[in-house]
Amino acid sequence: MKLIQLQAINKKYQMGQKEFLALNDINLSFDKGEFTAVWGPSGSGKTTLLNLIGTIDEPSSGTLLINGNDVSKLSDNEKSNYRNNQIGFIFQNFNLIPVLSAVENVMLPLQIKKTKTSIAREKAMERLSEVGLDHLANSRPDKMSGGQRQRVAIARALVTDPDVVIADEPTANLDFATSINIIEIMQKLNKKDKTTFLFSTHDQRLLDRMNRLVKLEDGCLS
Amino acid sequence: MNQITQWIKMAFRNILKSKRRTMVTLIAIGFGFASIALFQGYIHSIYEGLRSSAIHGSGIGHLTLYAKGWEAHSKSDPETYMIKGEDIKKISQIALDNEHVTLTSPRLSISGLVSNGKNSTIFIATGVIPEHEKTVKAEFYDFQPITGTPINSENSLGVEMAVGLSKHLGFAPGSDGVIMGATLDGQMNAMDINIAGTYNTGVADTNDKFIKVPFLFAQSFYDTQKADSIVIILDDWKQTDLVKQQLTDALASSDIQVEIKTWKQLSVFYNSVRNMFDMIFLFIFIIVFIIVIMSTTNTMGMAVVERTREIGTLRALGLKRRGVSFLFAAEGGLLGLTGCLFGLGIHTLVWALISYAQPSYTPPGNSTPVPLIVSFLPTSIAQLIIFMTLLALFSAIIPARRAARQNVVQSLTHV
Numbered sequence: 001m002k003l004i005q006l007q008a009i010n011k012k013y014q015m016g017q018k019e020f021l022a023l024n025d026i027n028l029s030f031d032k033g034e035f036t037a038v039w040g041p042s043g044s045g046k047t048t049l050l051n052l053i054g055t056i057d058e059p060s061s062g063t064l065l066i067n068g069n070d071v072s073k074l075s076d077n078e079k080s081n082y083r084n085n086q087i088g089f090i091f092q093n094f095n096l097i098p099v100l101s102a103v104e105n106v107m108l109p110l111q112i113k114k115t116k117t118s119i120a121r122e123k124a125m126e127r128l129s130e131v132g133l134d135h136l137a138n139s140r141p142d143k144m145s146g147g148q149r150q151r152v153a154i155a156r157a158l159v160t161d162p163d164v165v166i167a168d169e170p171t172a173n174l175d176f177a178t179s180i181n182i183i184e185i186m187q188k189l190n191k192k193d194k195t196t197f198l199f200s201t202h203d204q205r206l207l208d209r210m211n212r213l214v215k216l217e218d219g220c221l222s
Numbered sequence: 223m224n225q226i227t228q229w230i231k232m233a234f235r236n237i238l239k240s241k242r243r244t245m246v247t248l249i250a251i252g253f254g255f256a257s258i259a260l261f262q263g264y265i266h267s268i269y270e271g272l273r274s275s276a277i278h279g280s281g282i283g284h285l286t287l288y289a290k291g292w293e294a295h296s297k298s299d300p301e302t303y304m305i306k307g308e309d310i311k312k313i314s315q316i317a318l319d320n321e322h323v324t325l326t327s328p329r330l331s332i333s334g335l336v337s338n339g340k341n342s343t344i345f346i347a348t349g350v351i352p353e354h355e356k357t358v359k360a361e362f363y364d365f366q367p368i369t370g371t372p373i374n375s376e377n378s379l380g381v382e383m384a385v386g387l388s389k390h391l392g393f394a395p396g397s398d399g400v401i402m403g404a405t406l407d408g409q410m411n412a413m414d415i416n417i418a419g420t421y422n423t424g425v426a427d428t429n430d431k432f433i434k435v436p437f438l439f440a441q442s443f444y445d446t447q448k449a450d451s452i453v454i455i456l457d458d459w460k461q462t463d464l465v466k467q468q469l470t471d472a473l474a475s476s477d478i479q480v481e482i483k484t485w486k487q488l489s490v491f492y493n494s495v496r497n498m499f500d501m502i503f504l505f506i507f508i509i510v511f512i513i514v515i516m517s518t519t520n521t522m523g524m525a526v527v528e529r530t531r532e533i534g535t536l537r538a539l540g541l542k543r544r545g546v547s548f549l550f551a552a553e554g555g556l557l558g559l560t561g562c563l564f565g566l567g568i569h570t571l572v573w574a575l576i577s578y579a580q581p582s583y584t585p586p587g588n589s590t591p592v593p594l595i596v597s598f599l600p601t602s603i604a605q606l607i608i609f610m611t612l613l614a615l616f617s618a619i620i621p622a623r624r625a626a627r628q629n630v631v632q633s634l635t636h637v
Binding site: 051054056057076077080081082083084085089091093095097098099100104107108109111112113114117156 | 225227228229232235236238239531532534535536537538539541542543545630631634
């Protein structure tokens with residue numbers, strides 16, 4: 001069984017009087033352990049596609065199956081639970097909580113999951129160690145560099161051992177050396193845990209390291 | 223529990239993040255809390271003073287017992303509705319059987335003219351058992367010091383005269399005078415008096431009229447063996463209503479028909495002052511209520527706007543809508559609690575300063591200054607902290623719900 005299946009997915013936005021078709025009849029599937037980039041020019045629908053898979057947005061029509069379950073039928077609370085357990089997010093702007101330390105940021109998904117604090121801290125430290133930031137566990141995000149923040153975000157995305165990690169332009173705000181370092185970390189974790197990584201990017205350095213590329217143009221697969 | 227602590231820790235850090243805005247909100251809540259708590263402490267001491275003044279100062283006791291029909295007919299036919307001599311003893315015996323009754327003391331009010339031989343003026347007097355006065359008056363016995371000597375059973379003509387009246391007639395302790403008036407039968411009567419002492423009633427309106435005479439003297443003046451009332455003193459004012467009911471039942475079973483009034487029913491002044499202060503308290507409370515709601519809602523509303531992307535992130539990580547609501551409501555509650563603790567500090571400081579400085583003031587209608595007392599009320603303060611914390615928490619719910627309803631994708635792209 002495919003991990004993710006998109007069947008005849010459409011996504012429309014209302015922009016004033018006009019209707020804008022962001023995704024047009026998308027039929028696509030992803031297997032477990034993929035390291036895949038969705039790429040294409042700006043406005044091609046990359047982020048919309050990942051938002052749908054991440055269940056933070058809903059398709060206008062079509063079916064989205066994850067592990068064989070139609071997620072569009074889930075209630076808001078069920079989607080929240082699903083995201084918490086099955087999906088990890090890495091954002092372009094890192095989106096760390098500024099009042100929390102690195103380890104507390106990584107613990108956050110486990111805290112939402114109601115995991116015992118001591119276990120959550122232990123797990124968060126393990127993930128921080130994997131991204132090489134255990135020495136900055138108690139530092140706040142404003143005391144870290146962009147690369148360090150993104151590594152914390154990677155640790156946070158992986159702390160619940162999700163099936164899928166969705167990374168929206170993860171290297172867009174990073175310099176070359178840091179981007180390579182971040183990509184290598186994600187590659188390593190993909191191989192180690194068999195976690196599926198789905199990226200949206202137009203960063204060639206990232207595209208060169210992908211196992212699979214999905215190109216979008218004007219909301220259509222090409 | 224651990225989880226809740228983590229969320230509360232996060233909420234606490236968030237309110238510390240916007241220091242200036244938090245400080246303004248804390249000041250608003252803190253001063254609001256302090257003003258309510260101080261005013262509550264002040265009116266509590268006023269109520270306590272008024273209660274004590276009504277029960278002991280004016281001498282109406284906790285309960286005042288009249289013969290049945292006294293209230294309706296005492297003006298037209300007082301003698302018929304007085305308590306007979308033999309009933310005074312029976313009633314006292316039955317009342318004293320009650321565990322909360324410490325004293326029963328018959329009273330007889332008289333009125334007429336008092337003269338120094340040259341000038342005369344009206345007087346109102348109460349006939350009391352001299353030996354009972356210390357118990358009836360309690361702390362007011364020393365609070366209303368007598369110049370000269372108090373009335374006593376040995377000096378059967380000795381009276382205590384209010385200082386304004388004695389000044390008007392040129393009396394001093396040791397002076398002699400005459401009182402005149404009609405007996406209950408309507409016959410004219412005149413009796414010599416000896417001014418044993420003078421005292422300040424504490425109220426301007428009564429200082430030029432009042433005399434206190436021995437009960438037997440009053441009976442002799444009205445040529446009667448009766449009393450118009452019996453004052454009952456209890457060991458605890460909180461037992462007033464209970465004892466009233468018990469006495470009503472006990473006297474009814476002994477076939478003695480009486481009317482029993484509590485100090486609250488008789489003290490018009492206590493009730494009117496209390497109503498006035500309750501109204502002022504309500505007014506202050508409503509103002510503070512609105513300030514707390516407005517400042518908390520405003521602070522949390524701004525926090526929601528500033529942290530829109532953070533809300534989107536939390537929702538993307540799997541936090542449910544009610545979790546987001548809880549987080550912001552907890553921040554509101556924490557703001558309220560911290561504001562209350564700050565207010566408690568202000569309250570305690572002002573309370574200590576007042577207790578140390580002991581300022582006094584003369585209320586309207588009083589002839590002597592009274593100390594400004596603010597009671598420290600731990601139970602009321604604790605209730606106020608809980609109430610205002612919950613108020614701040616609920617005030618944060620509106621912005622919290624708005625935060626929870628936000629679209630996740632739009633929140634994540636918010637600039």
